[in-house]
Amino acid sequence: MHFHSRLSAPRLRAAITTASLTAAFMAALPTTVGAQSPPPARRPATRPAATPNRAAAVDTVITQAEVSARRAALAEKVENGVVLSYGGRALVHDFSTFYQLSAFRYLTELNEPDHALVMVVRDKQAQSTLFLTPLDPRTAFYYGQRVDTASSLARYGMPGRSFAALAGVLDSLAGTGLPFYNIPDVETMDFARDDSLTRGQETVKSLSRKFPNLAIRNGMALVLQLRAKKSPAELALIRRAAEISAEGHRAAMLTANPQAEYELRAAIEYEFTRRGAERPAYGSIVGGGYNGTTLHYMKDSDPVKPGDLVVMDAGAEFRGYAADITRTIPVSGTFTPAQRKVYQLVRDAQHVAEQMSKVGMSVRAAADSSVAVRTRGLAALGLIESEEATFDPPWAVNCTTNPAPCRQANLWMIHGITHGIGLAVHDPMQGAGRDATFQVGDAFTIEPGIYISTRALAVLPDTPKNRAFIAKVKAVVQQYENTGVRIEDDYVITEKGLERISLVPREIDEIEALMKRRRTIQP
Known part of the structure; x- marks a missing residue:
């Protein structure tokens, strides 16, 4: 749904970097924020032309034979x-x-x-x-x-x-x-x-x-195991959902002089409907400024103004299959220098995770690589005391036995980056647990984020450690106040490898170039 890996505390802990992996990644990463740009060979974010895949998706149906095979596979697991x-x-x-x-x-x-x-x-x-x-x-x-x-x-x-x-x-x-197997x-x-x-x-x-x-x-666990590997027909429908979703985000970027969050949501969801989606796959999140630092903000009712960033997390559902895309754009059409630093840091974190999200690679290691990039960048910006510095969190966790969730960096990036997509916006992937690997037939997202607001400091328990942390970083936090950035794309793994299927601008220069094409309309 958004997203995110809208993780429970145990799943959040599983997504957070381990000390050994983080140390290895950090040793190989640059020290300058924004210096690590993705290589020129990355896939361009141009509008996809009409292709056989698109036509095939429109004609694709889940056949009676495929559904019968699903029930047969479930019977194999149930036995009696x-x-x-x-x-x-x-x-x-x-x-x-x-x-x-x-x-x-x-x-x-x-x-x-x-x-x-x-x-x-x-x-x-x-x-x-x-x-x-x-x-x-x-x-x-x-x-x-x-x-x-x-x-x-x-x-x-x-x-x-x-x-x-x-x-x-x-x-x-x-x-x-x-025995009875109830599917909730x-x-x-x-x-x-x-x-x-x-x-x-x-x-x-x-x-x-x-x-x-x-x-x-x-019996739901048995069904989820079967749903994890997507068939060719399912992948075709997920691709089409992602294509439609990308066009929605593109339309929002081309919306001139938006005055309110709901104008951008309307542009997105109009494209969803116009291109054949049944509905949004979840409540569209369009949050400007302060609201962009609320992960599941769905009121979409407040004004937006030049100088704000807007986090737009919205995906279409096509024939039951969901996409999940997030873009962060400047209302003015141009990122400020401070916004560019945070945005590029998140984009770099997504890029390094993409490089590690291939067949046979560890899902956890991909997440850890993204955490490592952002942690180093947050330290360089002065938003944390150091890469290993900890705080006393306002939620229940034993920092002695599990220090990772207690690192200061996690106050600014509190969700995981990968979840499956399919018949649900949070669908299963084939790998599970700490040893999970990416496999052919997976469909998933990669969605790092950073959310900076003094309200995060305000909820910290009043302890000596937290007072020292707040005193050290508060002035810097105020410089980046209400800066929320999330970048989320959809991917599938086929026999040919990893493929990004959400082709909508995501680099700073691409977003700014597209937004310059907006017609100037006086309110």
């Missing part, structure tokens, strides 16, 4: 059991369009509300049934016809039954001794722990009460 997956509920308002839950869509490609899937798996072979909720004829005149029991086999490769029969079928299956019906796994009142959760609670000895397991 009952898989239960609810789809999303019908909306109780008319302010937006229904969008299917990603796990249910992955297993069915059925983009309608109020249905469920049951897979009965024995010896790794599955019998799959859709439980369907019809609309009464009058309501169907308003909202359209839904798949029914007569058409489900032809359309989705699975027989259908009435949703009203589901409870009885589950009771019967609970008596077979097979949550909008996003980012908030799965907080989403406890869904139909799936209520069903699980009811079954547990009626059948105390029934083994009920969370």
